[in-house]
Amino acid sequence: MKAAVLREANKPMEIEEVQISKPGPREVMVRPIAAGVCHSDLHFMDGSYPYMLPTILGHESAGIVEEVGKDVTYVKKGDSVITCLSAFCGHCNHCLTGHLSRCNSPEVSRKPEEEARISKAGSQIHQFLNLSSFAELMLIHEHALVKVREDMPMDRAALIGCSTTTGVGAVFHTAKVEPGSTVAVLGCGGVGLAAINGAAIAGAGRIIAVDMVDSKLDLAKAVGATDVVNASSGEAVGQIIEMTQGGCDYTFEAIGLKATAEQAFQMLAPGGTATIIGMIPVGTMVELHGVDFLSEKKIQGSNMGSNRFRVDMPRFVDFYLNGKLHLDQMISKHIKLEQVNDALEALKSGQEARHIIMFD
Amino acid sequence: MSRIEVESEITGNVWKIELKVGDKVEAEDVIMILESMKMEIPVEAPSAGTIVEILVKEEDSVEEDQILAIIES
Ligand SMILES: [Zn+2]
């Protein structure tokens, strides 16, 4: 099969012919129809998150089941599915208490002594987050996918596989935003926009979008922001505290920087909660002013929207199909696998929404 | 001769140990692979030398800043 292989950080991916193994007893072969190019692919490509190389990036996709392993009963050939990197084992403490996105069990991957899922001329190509969707086929654990309605367009469905789940989930599950509350979202990329849309669905009274790019603030308004702040002035914290007369009940950091994580905490009202969604580079420390804890401000992390994706994703599909979840605006361009490097460059520039790879 | 401690950057599990005591390494050679929140993270030699100690085994859980191996150069 054809795939975009990353052999060295900060170098373009090359389209190569690679080999994919056969489904093991609990594995499923998925033929992706659409794959989003996500900002976190960029973190791994530029080495700010180290990863085993060579690898095939991509972790936001939707497609059709091609073949199932002998013990798989949940899906069959021809089913429409969304994949998710939050593969769950189903029996660890995290899974059994409903926190599937925290599951860290290695059993959803193959063991070191087993044949690799993806290889080239006998040497392993490391599967990315148990998915690797910049490829014509994906061989994944049955717990890394969810069945969805067949009337869901696959390019929109792909977005639900990561950015929607991460942003909307952070609002619904991690922070549990209350109707009427005041929310600020720092960063209006795919995940930030999803958080804004999620806050609107959750009934937040005021939703303040913060970004440095005006076109993204326009998108933010289109998906539910009530106010926008262009942070280029460097005065965002003061401006938001003034606008809200004392700070926000909930803030969401969707960039992955020390400075914006600290600002998300600084712009809270007493008792408010900052949720850090962005991937802050490994080794970076975040500093908070200790006295702020006296006003009961909270800060927490959110990984993949604290999802229970087999429940959440079909609900998000319904939200899209009944007009509450705005996915059409999130896609700026449909591209071919061969153009994946350009899509990552466009993300780096911060000017554009998402590119979606369409497979024929 | 200097002893270089190779530390873990993150909390996770040892998925696979690629090299053994006595092996010669160049800077950035992968000594072992850690798994953390579904990510396969390489532990690389910070500089060239010889591995004199590996302090963990496969499936061990490791903490951030834990010393995983020692290289002499
Ligand atoms: Zn993503």
Ligand SMILES: [Zn+2]
């Ligand atoms: Zn589990």
